[in-house]
Amino acid sequence: MSEQAEGWAKEWEGRVAFITGAVTGIGLGVAQAFADAGMKLALSYRNEDDKAATARWFESKGYDQPLFIKLDVTDREGFAKAARQVVDHFGEVHVLVNNAGVSVFGPTDEASYDDYDWIMGVNFGGVVNGLVSFLPAIKASEGRRHVVNIASMAAFLPGPQAGIYTASKFAVRGLTESLRYNLAPHGIGCSLCCPALTRTNAWTSAMKRPDGFGESGFPETSDEQLAQFGTAFEEGMDPYEVGTKILRGMTRQDGLILTHPEHGPDFEENHAKIMAALPDEEAPAGRLKIEQLRRDAMKAAEEGLIIKLDDLT
Structure with missing residues (x-):
């Protein structure tokens, strides 16, 4: 960790954070950056093997083991129970990172109700459940506190195969930008983080579709096609780098945390279109x-x- 990063870390040492989807991908990168900053962690997970691998990383670093909580972020009762577990275990909670999500794509004009309900339920509903479950405990805690909702560059940049995914991320963006104004009087920071291409296995989401949302309108995609799509993620940013940039943004009280520098042309084009439409x-x-x-x-x-x-x- 750089000297500057160590300065950010000092502000969060000993703070308690709950991170969803925290044993793979960006969630794990955030957990590792927070652990390096001396934070106490509660991590949600779904897969036992991924949990075990994360536990081994903490052991290898000589860090205390996190409080692991198995959680489906669409389960409201489970989320409320998770909040109680964190407070019972640590006494308080200071940071919430809503990270868990699914990356599923297909032509929006062919989407079914199940496609909408699954993607929106996880990507937007999971954030809502995190806020409703954890904000009372965060408000009741003291000292430096923060909420980070992780969306995606799709919160600004739609695509032809990403209609519902984009809608979910636009929704998280709007919610977070408004929530920031509501949390400020309580002394709680609030950030929207919109990462772009990151080295994760997010492309496997389509292989993990729950049985309850099985009636998809999207054309069937073969494992070979998904694997080819997954090669793009190999070019992505290291999740740990995303985590350190989130830590920096929290420390600076940034309302918007953008992690990837390559989207300047997209924002310039969007700005020009908006101004021209006035x-x-x-x-x-x-x-x-x-x-x-x-x-x-x-x-x-x-x-x-x-x-x-x-x-x-």
Whole structure:
């Protein structure tokens, strides 16, 4: 860990964090970066072999073993139980990282209800369940606290095979950007993290479709096609690097954490399209006043004030 990273770590040493989907991929990278920062960890998992491999990593580093909690993030009762387990074990909880998700793709015009319900249920519903279950305990704790919702660059950049996936990530983006204003008065930081291509096995999600969502409208994809798609992930960023950038963003209280530098052209193109779509005309004074009140309220909320409906008119 660099000297600068060690400076970030000191701010989080001893803090308790709960991370979903934390024994593979980005979740594991975050867990490893947090462990190097001296944080106490509770990690959710689904696969026993992945859990065992993660436990061996902690043992090899001489770190305390995390509190492992087997969890399906769509299970609300299970999530509520997980929150109680973390508080019972550590006494409090300071950081929530909603990371678990599925990467499933197909033409949106052919999608079934099961396709929507599964992908949205995990990628957006899992974040909702984490917030509802853990925010009361985080609010009741003291000191440095933070919520990180991990979305994807798809929260900004849609694609022809990623309609539902993109919708789920847009939803996480909107929720997180609004939640930041609500948590500020409680002294709790809130960040949206949007990683791009990362060296993970996220491409295997389609092979793990639950039986309860078996009626897919997407064309069947062979294991060979998925494996070929998976070769792209080999070019991705190391998950540990994503984890360290999240730690840095939390320390700086960044509302938005972007981990990959290669998307500048995409953002420039999007900005140009948005500006070009604005009508070239004067807005009436009444509407201008209301929008300025909204801008002022957003700034005030970031500074820690509770905003009410009366502040917007």
